[in-house]
Amino acid sequence: MRPGLTLVRAIHCCSVGSGDGSGGTGGWDVIRIVRGDITTQEVDSIVNAANEGLWAGGGVCGAIHAAAGPGLEVACRAIGRCPTGDAVITLGFRLKARFVIHAVGPRWLGGDRGEAALLERCYGSILRVAAENGIRSLAIPSISTGIFRFPLVEAAAIAMRVLQANDREDLDLRMVCFDRRTVAAYDWAWRGICAQSRDTGNRDLQA
Template structure:
């Protein structure tokens, strides 16, 4: 069981499932959501329409179509509104519910983007910590999910996730 952090393009990851930082309509958008929809092709939008959206923090799954991933797990992360509107819990839920859906579908490998830390303005350091802690905790009991990769779009995001993983490992060693 491992968590890896790389800098790259999530649409190029040959894994069982990639996670889409979707909006609540699931009908495509900007950022990673738009990139995933473009790379998967028009069948992804067709598959998302009958799902009738998805609440923030929940997750839904579709085939990957033209992506190298078998599935796309769509999860709308929270928009940052100052931290007083359950944003941290909702972000945790986005990662947790995505991993649970991967587990239910017997996925061994999953790739995540940094959910909510772009246009949704969730503070990157806090978002990285929530992601790493949620994923590492999940991996301790997972039956199928073995390898999770955080695919970071830029240097700043990559370094934030490397620091969060290092801090998580140090905390675990102190226990």
């Protein structure tokens, strides 16, 4: 994200552009934060909140496997395993998305087992795999905040910090949240980052 960006408020959408609010010559950087079903997103790739064994589990993972059909499980078996913090990619099979990026977030074990660093690495892995495979539109769920029990507010702050630091102007990115509580956590985290970036840019201009 470039210094001096302006936060443009919208319902569940935080857009940031040039300092004058017009978007500038560099275009707009947008992260949409929406409540919805990730299995129905019409994007190049969705992200699966996977486990290390890449098998169909519960929650988001189970829903994605059910919607994609048995071909997804076969593809995951061919890969084998994915360590926590890493990500791999398969075809989307029956999904509207062409690809699925399977990202393994950490289980929450109290906060003193490196969980935050592993979650940060997980989001970085998602963006790396997306870039390596020419993904231009990407839908990501809230990683690790379901059955892995990572605290939602902390997870949202980590996710948005990584996405801000790895900004790509050519990537249409949306966070797809299961409920309003999750939407609110990610919306609050992203607005805070946008505001902080704006304030830093204003201080640089005054220096």
